[in-house]
Amino acid sequence: MGKETKPQLNPKRQRVSAACLQPLLPANTPDGLSLVTAADHHERFVFKLKKAAEREAVTQIFGWDETLQYQLHLSEWQDCKPLLILMDGTPIGSVLLEMIAPECHSNTEQDSRDLPQSYFSRFFLFPQWQGRGIGSAVLGAVIAWSDTDQRPCRLMYLQGNPVGTLYRRFGFEMVAEDSQFVTMVYDPSTQPIV
Secondary structure, three states: OOOOOOOOOOOOOEEOOHHHHHHHOOOOOOOOEEEEEOOHHHHHHHHHHHHHHHHHHHHHHOOOOHHHHHHHHHHHHHHOOOEEEEEOOEEEEEEEEEEEOHHHOOHHHOOOOOOOEEEEEEEEEOHHHOOOOHHHHHHHHHHHHHHHHOOOEEEEEEOOOOOHHHHHHOOOEEEEEOOOEEEEEEOHHHOOOO
16 A cells, blocks of 8 residues: 655645636536535535545555545645535535745746646545536636636646546646656646637
8 A cells, every 4th residue: 555645735825716716617507506615614525525536546546544545635624725616505526726836836846937837636526426517617717717817727636537538628738647646737828729
C-alpha cells in the first residue's frame, strides 16, 4: 500500500467564490444547479462524497486506508473549504478553484510566461449524478472564468480515473504524468477564438 503524496497547497492561494462562478454557468446548465460555499457542518458530507467519487481510483493506485484518507481530507478541508454543487438545494458534489500568484508556483507549476494560474481540485459528483451535464456545466464555468481572467488552470487526477476524457474535451492538455497522477493545464491563450 503506497502513501499518497500530493503537492502541498500554499496558504497564499485564494478560493474563487460561488458568486464568481455561478453567473458563468453555461446557458445549457441543468435547471436547479447552483454553487454555495461549504460550511463547517458539511465536512462529513464532503468526505462521504470523496469516498463515493474517488474510492475506486484511490484503491487501484494506493489501496484504501480509511484513516489516511480521512486525514488527507481533513488537511484539505482545513486549508480551504470547497464549494458545494447543489441540485434543487440538495448537495450532490463539490469543486474547488483557487487563484495562485506567480511567486507561489512550485517549480513544477511554473510556465514560461510566469503568469498567475489557478488550481482546480476536489471536483466530485455522486455517481448517480454523473453523466447528466452537471460536471460539464461546472467545468464550463471554470473555463469561462479562466478565459475572462486569462489565467491558465492546472489540475491533477488519479491514473485510471475516466475524468481525463472530460478535461480533454474542455481544452485541458496533459503536461505531466507518473504512475499515480496525471497533471493537465488549460491555457486560455492557446485556445481558438470561437
